[in-house]
Amino acid sequence: MLRLRAVCPPESSKAALDVLQEHVGATHVVLFPGAAIQPAGDVIEADVAREAADEILAVLCSLGIDHTGGITLDVIDTVMSDAADLAERDAPGEAADAVVWEELVSRTGEESRLNATYLAFLIIACLLAAVGVITDSPITIVGAMVVGPEFGPLAAIAVGLVRGRWDLVRRASLALGLGFVVAIAITAGGTWLGWTAGLFDASAIVGDHQVDFVYEVGPWSLIVAVLAGAAGMLSMTSAKSAALVGVFISVTTVPAAGYIAVAAILGEWQKVLDSAGQLTINLLGIVVAASAVLMVRRSRRFANDAVRPLSPG
Known part of the structure; x- marks a missing residue:
C-alpha cells in the first residue's frame, strides 16, 4: 500500500x-x-x-x-x-x-537529469567497458552494463512521449546525448594514455574475440533491445525493480560506447561505425518498446475509468 x-x-x-x-x-x-x-x-x-x-x-x-x-x-x-x-x-x-502515473513521471524525471552523479556513473561504466574490450573480458563488459545509468533517461523519453511531456523528452535527450559524448571522450582519453604507455596495442581488437558481440549489429540486436525495453518499463510501472538488473545486462549500450572509444584510438573506423550503429539500435529499440508498453497501460487505464467514473465531491 x-x-x-x-x-x-x-x-x-x-x-x-x-x-x-x-x-x-x-x-x-x-x-x-x-x-x-x-x-x-x-x-x-x-x-x-x-x-x-x-x-x-x-x-x-x-x-x-x-x-x-x-x-x-x-x-x-x-x-x-x-x-x-x-x-x-x-x-x-x-x-x-x-501504474501510478504521477509517481512514474516524478521518478523518471529525477533519473533523467544531467548531473555530476549521472555523468560519473556513465563515465565509469564506459571505462569499464573499454577495459573489457581491451582485455577481452565478457565479465567486465557485464559489469559495465550493470553500472550504466542510461535506462533512466531512456524511460523518461518514453514517458514524455506518451504523456506529452516534451520538457521531459528534451531533458532526457540532453542527458543521453551529452552524457555519452562526454563519457566516450573521457574513455578515449584514458584509452590513449594506456596505448601510449604500452599497456596494449591494436591486436586488442583485431581478429576474433569473445567481446565482438558488442559491435556486431544484426536483427538480434533490435530484438534484444525491444525485449529489454519492454521488460524495463514493466518493471518500473509494476514496482518490480529487481527485473531492471536483467535489463541492464541484456543490452549493449554502454559496451558499444566503450568500444567506440577504443576503436577510435586504435584507428579501427569500421568498428567505430558498427559500434555506433549498435548503440543507436539499442537506444531506439528500448525507447520504442517502453513507449508501446506505456501506451497499452494507458489504454487500459482509460477503459477502466470509463467503467468506474470517480468525481470529486
Missing part, C-alpha cells in the same frame, strides 16, 4: 475527504485541521491501495490541491489492518499491474 498525505486549504478539505472516504481503495483516513504551516491549511492522510492511487490522485489534482497545497506518496512496507486488507481486496485491479 501507499501512504498519501495532502496539504490543502480548508475550503478544499471537505471535497478531498469525501474522495478518500468514498473510494473503496482508501482507508485509515486522518484529518489534522490547521496543522500545515507553509502552505497554511489542513493535513489529510490516508493509506491507499496501489491500484487505486492513480485514480485518487487524478481527482485530488482536479481539485487543484497540487497547486494550492501539496500531495505526497510513500510506500508502506508493512500494514497490519483488516481495513487495509479490505481496501486492497476491493480496489479495482491488481497491485502488481497498477
